[in-house]
Amino acid sequence: xxxxxxxxATAALLCFTAFGASxxxxxxxxxxxxxxxxxxxxxxxxxxxxxxxIKVNVVSASSGLEQRMKAEGANSPADVLLTxxxxxxxxxxxxxxxxxxxxxxxxEIVPAQYRDPDGHxxxxxxxxxxxxxxxxRVKQDKITYEELADPKWKxxxxxxxxxxxxxxxxxxxxxxxxxxxxxxxxLKGLKANLAQKPSGGDREAARDVAAGKCDIxxxxxxxxxxxxxxxxxxxxxxxxxxxxxxxFEGGGTHVNLSGVLLAKNAPNKANGVKLIEWLVxxxxxxxxxxxxxxxxxxxxxxxxxxxxxxxxxxxDPLPIAKIAANRKAxxxxxxxxxxxx
Amino acid sequence: xxxxxxxxxxxxVIAVATAILVAAPVISIIxxxxxPAPDVWQPLIEYVLPRSLLDTALLLFGVAALSLAxxxxxxxxxxxxxxxGRKMLLWLVPLPLAIxxxxxxxxxxxxxxxxxxxxxxxxLWLPLQDAVxxxxxxxSLPGAIIVIALVLxxxxxxxxxxxxxxxxxxxxxxxxxxGAGRWTxxxxxxxxxxxxxxxxxxxxxxxxxxxxxxxxxxLGVRTLTVSVFTTWLNRGSLAGAAQLSCFMLAIxxxxxxxxxxxxxxxxxxxxxxxxxLTQRTPLAGIKxxxxxxxxxxxxxxxxxxxxxxxAHQSFKRGLFANFDMALWRDAFNSIAFASLATLAALxxxxxxxxxxxxxxxRLRFVAMNIAQLGYTLPGLVxxxxxxxxxxAIDNAVNALAASLGQSLPGLIVIGSGAAVVIAYVIRFLAVxxxxxxxxxxRIPRDYDDSARAVGAGQATTMRLIHLPLLRPAMLGAVxxxxxxxxxxxxxxxxxxxxxxxxxxxxxxxxxxxxxxEEGALAALLIVAAxxxxxAWLTRFSDIPSGPA
Numbered sequence: 001x002x003x004x005x006x007x008x009a010t011a012a013l014l015c016f017t018a019f020g021a022s023x024x025x026x027x028x029x030x031x032x033x034x035x036x037x038x039x040x041x042x043x044x045x046x047x048x049x050x051x052x053x054i055k056v057n058v059v060s061a062s063s064g065l066e067q068r069m070k071a072e073g074a075n076s077p078a079d080v081l082l083t084x085x086x087x088x089x090x091x092x093x094x095x096x097x098x099x100x101x102x103x104x105x106x107x108e109i110v111p112a113q114y115r116d117p118d119g120h121x122x123x124x125x126x127x128x129x130x131x132x133x134x135x136x137r138v139k140q141d142k143i144t145y146e147e148l149a150d151p152k153w154k155x156x157x158x159x160x161x162x163x164x165x166x167x168x169x170x171x172x173x174x175x176x177x178x179x180x181x182x183x184x185x186x187l188k189g190l191k192a193n194l195a196q197k198p199s200g201g202d203r204e205a206a207r208d209v210a211a212g213k214c215d216i217x218x219x220x221x222x223x224x225x226x227x228x229x230x231x232x233x234x235x236x237x238x239x240x241x242x243x244x245x246x247x248f249e250g251g252g253t254h255v256n257l258s259g260v261l262l263a264k265n266a267p268n269k270a271n272g273v274k275l276i277e278w279l280v281x282x283x284x285x286x287x288x289x290x291x292x293x294x295x296x297x298x299x300x301x302x303x304x305x306x307x308x309x310x311x312x313x314x315x316d317p318l319p320i321a322k323i324a325a326n327r328k329a330x331x332x333x334x335x336x337x338x339x340x341x
Numbered sequence: 342x343x344x345x346x347x348x349x350x351x352x353x354v355i356a357v358a359t360a361i362l363v364a365a366p367v368i369s370i371i372x373x374x375x376x377p378a379p380d381v382w383q384p385l386i387e388y389v390l391p392r393s394l395l396d397t398a399l400l401l402f403g404v405a406a407l408s409l410a411x412x413x414x415x416x417x418x419x420x421x422x423x424x425x426g427r428k429m430l431l432w433l434v435p436l437p438l439a440i441x442x443x444x445x446x447x448x449x450x451x452x453x454x455x456x457x458x459x460x461x462x463x464x465l466w467l468p469l470q471d472a473v474x475x476x477x478x479x480x481s482l483p484g485a486i487i488v489i490a491l492v493l494x495x496x497x498x499x500x501x502x503x504x505x506x507x508x509x510x511x512x513x514x515x516x517x518x519x520g521a522g523r524w525t526x527x528x529x530x531x532x533x534x535x536x537x538x539x540x541x542x543x544x545x546x547x548x549x550x551x552x553x554x555x556x557x558x559x560l561g562v563r564t565l566t567v568s569v570f571t572t573w574l575n576r577g578s579l580a581g582a583a584q585l586s587c588f589m590l591a592i593x594x595x596x597x598x599x600x601x602x603x604x605x606x607x608x609x610x611x612x613x614x615x616x617x618l619t620q621r622t623p624l625a626g627i628k629x630x631x632x633x634x635x636x637x638x639x640x641x642x643x644x645x646x647x648x649x650x651x652a653h654q655s656f657k658r659g660l661f662a663n664f665d666m667a668l669w670r671d672a673f674n675s676i677a678f679a680s681l682a683t684l685a686a687l688x689x690x691x692x693x694x695x696x697x698x699x700x701x702x703r704l705r706f707v708a709m710n711i712a713q714l715g716y717t718l719p720g721l722v723x724x725x726x727x728x729x730x731x732x733a734i735d736n737a738v739n740a741l742a743a744s745l746g747q748s749l750p751g752l753i754v755i756g757s758g759a760a761v762v763i764a765y766v767i768r769f770l771a772v773x774x775x776x777x778x779x780x781x782x783r784i785p786r787d788y789d790d791s792a793r794a795v796g797a798g799q800a801t802t803m804r805l806i807h808l809p810l811l812r813p814a815m816l817g818a819v820x821x822x823x824x825x826x827x828x829x830x831x832x833x834x835x836x837x838x839x840x841x842x843x844x845x846x847x848x849x850x851x852x853x854x855x856x857x858e859e860g861a862l863a864a865l866l867i868v869a870a871x872x873x874x875x876a877w878l879t880r881f882s883d884i885p886s887g888p889a
Contacts, residue, residue: 062853072732074736075735076752077751077752233858335389
């Protein structure tokens, strides 16, 4: 027979001991909350540990990390928050879980355009939202974002959900440049040009071009390089397309940032700052650029050859903070025009 | 008498504490929802809600209808007929329970994608571009309905089967003497009698569907859950998301009311004398073969296809060639979290029902019903709702330590993984509570009275009479909770401590990088860890056919 009381006591005890609470602060450690998948950034953290002897503890999630930090309050173990999108950086600052980084190194290396004016966040790498165009069916080598709403592309464009953070960033940039009314009109036009309901991810955009479902797909720069170099099965998807770096009329290509923030209650603040500064160092920037095919923010670091093959990137000069401020409006517009329906 | 009241009081205290535990995230979500969320609702009502309500309703209805058809059909065939291969089907039919909905979605999208296996096969006969046009688009409402129903139908099957096989022979025979054929008997006797079980099974399927975010998001269906997610992330409005969640809770309350209504006037208490069981109708030759094939088809689609695909992908990657040792650690975490949560859920569920059985007061009744509420919270909402109360405890502990001049212990609840276990317990407590309640309903109160008459206290009655009779119900609950915990994703993602991954979170990371096949081995491990328990569940589910 089950001895209920003893079993209950054992269970309760096990609950609290099995995984052993980890101390928030310890010498030579730094705790990172990240939206980037562990497997992608682990090589970077390993190199950091090797260089500095500081151990990196990680928790990664796809959502809610700011909320978790907020609820954890003064006892939060988080030192550094690593995001893959400007929107999340904005959220974190609004949730008041960050503090200004205050680092001469960061201020010197990261261009002002890719830093929070108040110092709460700094970009560590960039990717561009570009076009995967069919090699056979698309002759143009220059395309503007505005042009995507031109009826000549009717039934020819594939894109993922309009609510995905990558598209949200692009649409927010458009809204920031032209205002809501024009952005709505553009989104309607783009929607009318879609070959199918928005679905899948950026890789699928290339795949659907390869399969002949559409002529152009919208995707981030690094997915194409990853398919081309790291995934033999998906290589044909990339091979069927060419990457076109679109620009805004009279502007440049829309870029989004992977960025870092320093937690407001960072128990290992010094180590946190050390990690952030290390991430914009020569070595880290090179690893980041080569392992995930992103554009380094540090001047003088070589862009990976595959990425360089797209042509020279001229990033749009619109300050990142302006894009972040228009995210909500862009998200509402997507619903308003029924983009995903 | 003192002994009796003491154990009674312990059960009641546990029941109330459990209710508070489950209510905490709900209250915390309501508190969040009370914060103003200006300019969130207006666009939501105008642009989002009509569509997502319709999509949610169609998805729920479609999945429920398809699961009912498959689950009831298979249960009826297997419980009331005898044919070659029947014994094997007993093992096989519930197996899709081992496949998480998000895995089924990943696998089927891979299979049917342009340039995928099916497309390339079609392209042997058709030009590539024509072949792509005849491919069904799984990223659609019909696609989502089919994929989700194929892995959720066992909930209906299992509850329907219990009902069918306990239906006593008298009714069927009476129908026969009145000239009713097999179909008439099915439609007019078996099916109405199984209604309560079907209502339970369908409610489970619907709640699972509503909770799911991985599969429906991946398949491009914008359900309310997906809207909560978007509101929170892109509009930066936690309050708005919480308000939407409350709205969802209201819908769930409606679903539960429908389920209760479906069970009205139906007693599930069986007579104490074992009823004469229905004799299974033999099906020979072609008929038997067809019956076997019909029952095997959903297993193939809901279980074998995903399993084989995952196995194929794992072997293609050399299975253990580039084996990442981290995978064992992830598997260990998954199993440890799931085991602890299962044990705790079973104990709390049992105490809650016991308290009600012993003294059905209003308070205990309310506690019992609150305990089952957690199932209605989508994992993501639950995790959000849990953050504040759990961290309040953690922060209080630290404040106490600080005031005593002790060194700070850090975040004990969330830092130790206890938060994950607590989330699982709250989310899945409805399973043991429901199973054990149903189990108790089969134990006539006369037994308790007789035990009391011979001087046995409540504790003794529980030990000698209730526990042995409840064993099948408890085992069933243990297995379902364990497997559900292994599969849980959104709450695990948000609440797990530093440096801890589970199999589910590891697969999710691969999938969100768009290369889910690389996580095939982890996926295979989840399925493997679930197959054993699910198969074990079926061991207790068959009873001998009635006498000829």
